[in-house]
Each structure stands twice: as structure tokens, then as C-alpha cells.
């Protein structure tokens with residue numbers, strides 16, 4: 463796969479995944495931090511893109527705001543279940559957290575049995591983390607699948623050292639498609655950068671829409687272009703014609 467073409471702020475709409483794309487991985491999800499030079503670069507880009515910058519993440523928008531403060535940006539959080547359509551807009555929640563109460567209850571015994579697993583409760587999604595306990599990967603995946611066994615309206619997804627559940631019906635591809643139907647994104651060419659399996663939905667949509675799909679890292683992908691790692695993403699964002 464080739465390097466992506468340079469960003470054209472007059473023509474492109476830029477969508478960025480967060481973990482594994484803008485920041486590297488850490489054991490504690492709360493401990494990641496954006497390089498200040500990259501934060502400045504994103505502020506400059508947001509203005510040059512006329513607001514057509516979206517962060518598309520599995521994280522909650524409230525968490526993204528904390529990591530990216532004071533950048534104004536449109537966002538799809540929790541894989542699109544949270545949405546802020548414009549940088550200055552309000553956050554919409556497509557579903558409430560109650561729908562996951564039965565899963566919370568059913569996961570409790572597994573967590574008691576395997577205390578090295580950690581549960582991240584994002585309200586509309588639950589994540590079992592096994593980054594610091596890789597030997598528990600199979601146990602975590604089995605526990606999650608058992609906890610949602612009789613709930614076909616819930617979707618289990620696997621990501622970087624996590625297994626996650628949330629209500630079905632939304633993914634990052636649909637989130638990007640929704641953004642592209644409205645200003646400030648409509649009529650621009652979508653550019654998407656992402657590293658994880660959950661980004662493949664968006665990379666596929668963008669590629670099929672004639673945009674610029676960029677896989678970060680070495681994993682197999684439907685994307686047309688590739689950047690090697692987070693540092694390469696930072697260099698690409700900072701590049702000027």
C-alpha cells in the first residue's frame with residue numbers, strides 16, 4: 463500500500479481515529495496524552511478545513527474533549543452512538559445506558575473471578591481490557607459473549623487488547639456517512655485515518671465513496687493507503703505543500 467497523498471484543506475474533510483492513530487497505546491486508557499505540537503497542528507488544520515475535522519472514536523466524546531482540549535471538533539464517540547455534528551454543536555446520545563444493565567450484572571462474576579481484567583463503562587458501551595493480562599484474552603472474550611448470549615440487539619466487537627459490547631446498528635462507517643451528508647463536511651472528499659478493526663467500517667465506506675482511506679500500522683485492511691505508525695500520522699498531518 464502506498465503513502466497517502468497530502469491533505470488538501472480546501473477540498474478534503476478529515477476524519478481521525480484517536481487511540482492508535484493520534485496517540486499511542488498505554489496500559490491505562492485514562493493516561494494517554496496528545497503531543498502538544500500535534501494539538502497545535504490540529505487547531506491550525508481545523509481552521510484551514512473550515513471545521514471539516516471529525517474525531518471518530520470508540521471513546522466517549524467527553525473523554526475526547528479532555529484529551530484534545532481546547533480544540534473545537536465534530537465527533538462520533540462510542541463508535542457513533544454519541545454524536546456532535548458540528549464543532550460548536552451539542553452532544554447527542556443515540557441510546558441510553560440502561561440497555562446494558564443486564565450485561566453489567568452478568569459480567570460481574572467473571573470480573574470477580576479474573577480481577578486482572580478491567581471493565582471500562584462508557585454508558586452506552588462496556589469494554590473488557592486485557593492489555594495487562596494477555597493470558598486472559600480468551601477468558602475475556604468468552605465472558606463477554608456469554609454475557610450477551612440472548613441479546614441479538616447488542617454487538618460484540620474486538621479491538622486492541624479489548625472486547626467491547628454496545629447496541630447494534632451503528633459503526634464508524636455509518637458515522638462518517640452521516641457526517642458527509644451535512645455541512646461542514648458535505649461536498650468535500652472524505653479522508654479517514656484509523657488503525658483498528660473497528661476503523662475498517664469507515665475505511666471501507668470512504669474507499670467506496672472515492673475518498674482517501676489510510677490504514678495506520680501493519681494489519682490487513684481494506685484501505686488504499688498506509689502510514690506506518692502514530693509518528694507517521696503526526697508527520698503527515700504537519701506536512702505542507
Ligand SMILES: O=P(O)(O)OC[C@H]1O[C@H](O[C@H]2O[C@H](CO)[C@@H](O)[C@H](O)[C@H]2O)[C@H](O)[C@@H](O)[C@@H]1O
Pocket residue numbers: 479480481482486487488489490491492494518519520521582584589591593621622623624626658660
Ligand atoms: O476508536 P479509538 O479512538 O481507537 O478507541 C478505541 C478504544 O480506545 C481505548 O482503548 C485502547 O487504548 C487504550 C489506551 O491506550 C488501551 O489501553 C487499550 O488496550 C486500547 O484498546 C479505550 O479505552 C476504548 O474505550 C476505545 O474503544
